[in-house]
Each structure stands twice: as C-alpha cells, then as structure tokens.
Amino acid sequence: MTVLRCEIVPVRSQQDVVAVRQSVRSLAVAQGLSLVDQTKVVTAASELARNTLDHGGGGTARLEAVIDNGRTGLRLTFEDRGPGIKDVDLALTDGFTTGNGLGLGLGGAKRLSNEFDLWSRAGEGTRVTITRWR
Amino acid sequence: MADTSRAARSESGRIARVLEQDSANLLEAWIAAQSKVLSARGSISANELRSQSREFISLLQKAIASGASSVDGPDWDDVRGFLADLSKSRAIQGFSPRETAMFVFSLKEPLFERLGAAANPDADTRTTDVWNASLILDELGIYTTEVYQKSREQLISRQQQDLLELSTPVVKLWDGILALPMVGTLDSSRTQVAMESLLQRIVETGSDVAILDITGVPTVDTLTAQHLLKTVNAVHLMGAECIISGIRPQIAQTIVHLGVELGDVVTKASLADAFRLALSRTGRTVTRIDAHVNDRA
Numbered sequence: 395m396t397v398l399r400c401e402i403v404p405v406r407s408q409q410d411v412v413a414v415r416q417s418v419r420s421l422a423v424a425q426g427l428s429l430v431d432q433t434k435v436v437t438a439a440s441e442l443a444r445n446t447l448d449h450g451g452g453g454t455a456r457l458e459a460v461i462d463n464g465r466t467g468l469r470l471t472f473e474d475r476g477p478g479i480k481d482v483d484l485a486l487t488d489g490f491t492t493g494n495g496l497g498l499g500l501g502g503a504k505r506l507s508n509e510f511d512l513w514s515r516a517g518e519g520t521r522v523t524i525t526r527w528r
Numbered sequence: 529m530a531d532t533s534r535a536a537r538s539e540s541g542r543i544a545r546v547l548e549q550d551s552a553n554l555l556e557a558w559i560a561a562q563s564k565v566l567s568a569r570g571s572i573s574a575n576e577l578r579s580q581s582r583e584f585i586s587l588l589q590k591a592i593a594s595g596a597s598s599v600d601g602p603d604w605d606d607v608r609g610f611l612a613d614l615s616k617s618r619a620i621q622g623f624s625p626r627e628t629a630m631f632v633f634s635l636k637e638p639l640f641e642r643l644g645a646a647a648n649p650d651a652d653t654r655t656t657d658v659w660n661a662s663l664i665l666d667e668l669g670i671y672t673t674e675v676y677q678k679s680r681e682q683l684i685s686r687q688q689q690d691l692l693e694l695s696t697p698v699v700k701l702w703d704g705i706l707a708l709p710m711v712g713t714l715d716s717s718r719t720q721v722a723m724e725s726l727l728q729r730i731v732e733t734g735s736d737v738a739i740l741d742i743t744g745v746p747t748v749d750t751l752t753a754q755h756l757l758k759t760v761n762a763v764h765l766m767g768a769e770c771i772i773s774g775i776r777p778q779i780a781q782t783i784v785h786l787g788v789e790l791g792d793v794v795t796k797a798s799l800a801d802a803f804r805l806a807l808s809r810t811g812r813t814v815t816r817i818d819a820h821v822n823d824r825a
Contacts, residue, residue, distance in 0.1 A: 433747070433782050434778075434781070437747055437782045498750045505785045
C-alpha cells in the first residue's frame with residue numbers, strides 16, 4: 395500500500411470535528427469516490443473524530459490517500475491518549491454507550507468502511523483505522 | 529539604585545533626543561521601510577500612513593523621555609492606546625498580522641542607524657542604546673499583535689453569533705404548516721436554537737405540521753440524527769406532526785449503515801413531497817386550474 399497524500403489534523407474541539415469532515419470530503423472527492431462512498435466515509439470520520447474528542451479527550455486524525463494494487467482509497471487513523479476502551483466487543487455493540495449518545499457511532503463507522511481496525515489499551519489510549527476503497 | 533535609575537534616564541534620554549532632533553529624516557526613512565512591507569493593495573493612503581507614523585514617533589519620544597522603563601506603565605498609556613486603535617482598524621481593514629506588526633518593527637532599522645550615527649562617545653554606549661530601543665520596540669510590536677489577534681477573535685465570535693441566528697429561520701408555508709430549513713453543521717447549540725424557535729412558532733401560529741428540511745445538511749451522523757429525533761419528539765409533545773424532508777439517497781444509505789432507527793418519523797425525499805403530505809394531512813389538496821389540464825381530465 396502506497397500513501398499518496400497525508401494530512402494530520404488535530405481533534406481538540408467541536409470545530410476540529412467539522413474541519414476533519416471537510417478535509418475528508420475534499421480528499422474523497424480528489425480520490426474519485428462516488429457520492430455515496432464520499433458520504434459514508436465522511437460520516438464514519440465524523441463519528442470517530444467525535445469519539446476521539448468526547449471519549450479520548452482529544453487527539454489527532456491522520457487522513458491519507460492511498461493506492462494498493464491499482465485501487466485507490468482513503469485511510470483514516472484516529473488516535474488519542476485517553477483512558478482507552480475496557481471492552482472492545484461491548485463498545486462495538488449497537489446501543490451501548492458510556493455517554494449519552496445513541497451508541498451507534500463505533501459500530502456504524504465499522505459498517506460504513508471496508509476495513510476497520512481498533513487498537514485500545516486501558517490507560518494508554520485508542521487508535522482506530524478505517525479504509526474506504528473506491 | 530539612584531545611580532542605575534539616573535543611568536537609565538540618561539540612556540533613554542539619548543534615544544528620546546535622537547527621536548526628537550532627527551524626527552524629520554527618521555520619518556522619511558521609516559515610511560520608506562513601511563512601504564516595502566505593505567502590499568500594493570493600496571488599503572491605506574500615503575497621507576494616512578504619514579500622519580500615523582508622525583504621531584507614533586512623537587508619542588514614543590514623549591514616553592521615552594519620561595524615563596519610565598516598563599511599557600506597561602501609565603507613562604506609556606498614550607502609545608499603547610494609539611497602537612491599539614491602529615491595530616484594531618488594521619484588523620478590520622484586512623491587513624495581515626505581519627503588516628500590522630511591521631508598523632512597529634520596521635522602525636528598528638532607521639532608528640538603530642541613527643542611534644549608531646549619533647555623536648556617542650563609544651561603541652558600548654551605542655550598543656546599550658540599540659539594545660534598549662530594541663527591547664521597547666519588541667514589547668510594543670508584540671502588544672500590537674495581541675490587540676490585532678483579539679480584534680480578529682471578536683470579529684469571528686460576532687460572525688458565529690450572526691450565523692447561529694441566520695441559520696434558523698422558521699417559515700410559514702401555509703396556514704398550520706411550518707418549515708425549518710436547516711443548513712450546514714447541526715451541532716448541539718445550533719440545533720438547540722432551531723428547536724426553540726420552531727416550538728415557539730408552533731405555539732404562536734397554532735400549527736399542526738412542522739417540516740424539518742435537511743437538504744442543506746451535508747452530513748447526517750449519529751449526533752445529528754439524535755438531535756433530529758429529539759426535535760421530532762418535542763414537536764410531537766406539542767401535539768403537532770413532524771416530517772423530515774431532504775433525505776437524499778446517499779444520506780438514506782448512510783443512515784441505514786449507521787443503524788439509526790428513525791422509528792415512526794415520517795420522512796420525505798424533498799420539501800415539495802413533504803409539503804404535499806402536510807397539505808393532505810390538514811385536509812387540503814393542490815389542484816391545477818389550467819383549462820388545458822381540466823380538458824384532458
């Protein structure tokens with residue numbers, strides 16, 4: 395997998411979440427994703443960025459345009475040094491939430507992307523990587 | 529202690545003297561230096577620049593002559609006030625932070641040249657003078673930048689407030705039918721304002737149907753969906769019916785993947801569809817009175 399473009403955006407406030415969405419959208423357009431795929435990846439990014447902010451206490455988003463065996467796509471990595479996720483399977487369960495949201499963000503982001511990878515350790519932080527292919 | 533303060537006064541006295549005696553030449557050299565920095569947009573006239581520069585030199589001269597060492601003191605009030613006004617007006621006129629700060633910093637070169645050329649006894653004295661002048665101008669330059677930044681922040685927060693109000697107009701489509709066209713990002717505070725004004729208008733107009741149009745909302749994620757559902761529930765509690773319109777195909781697919789259950793919320797693809805439904809719910813229908821159509825029917 396080759397990275398064509400990389401952009402690192404801080405996720406520290408509500409405005410940063412909006413900025414992440416806009417950056418992801420312009421990257422998705424540049425990569426030639428269809429309108430539906432653009433919307434999916436932007437929505438997934440919005441969920442994960444908000445998780446980074448609300449549950450991780452802020453962090454960074456790495457937005458990459460990638461190419462692998464001739465297919466192009468977007469790889470997004472959200473990283474924080476927050477409290478981490480105690481039970482990953484439970485966190486991915488629809489309807490489960492530690493805040494007061496709908497509890498669909500993490501599972502929804504997984505369903506909206508082609509590849510989904512979640513790393514988390516209690517007390518160390520969380521890293522979520524999603525990939526959406528064209 | 530007395531010695532140091534006297535020494536400081538004589539040092540500042542030399543700077544003040546250079547500012548006073550050589551002010552005409554200094555002004556010319558300074559204006560030339562500023563013109564190099566300012567972009568050719570012509571956002572400030574040569575006359576204005578000249579009068580600003582002349583005033584600053586004279587205020588600076590007075591402040592330094594007073595012998596006060598710290599630019600925060602009351603002797604520097606005039607200088608700081610002048611710079612604050614200049615900075616604010618430049619922030620509004622669209623000057624870059626660099627252009628604004630360079631008003632002060634560009635004085636360094638012509639002033640230092642003259643401090644060096646002044647009939648000073650030795651190199652050490654000259655170095656001290658330049659150092660002292662540099663400290664003062666640095667402080668003032670930073671102050672200018674701070675004021676500039678504050679004015680920009682005020683501008684931005686005012687615009688945010690404007691946007692908040694602009695984005696939530698409740699419009700009456702027909703007797704008993706209201707619409708709330710939502711545009712942009714539905715964050716918590718904006719949705720709150722929108723919900724409040726919608727509920728208020730439902731009471732005022734005694735409306736039966738409210739249409740939430742999200743055509744202008746680019747992304748519907750779980751938080752946005754949650755806000756929408758809360759608004760719908762609140763409208764229901766008021767005894768009115770709520771229709772969400774402007775659900776585009778890509779938004780529909782995304783909502784399905786997210787797993788958001790809209791339950792028994794009535795949704796329509798376009799505002800026109802929602803309006804037609806609202807009319808029929810309130811016992812009305814739209815008919816064309818065109819003769820041609822009537823003939824065919």
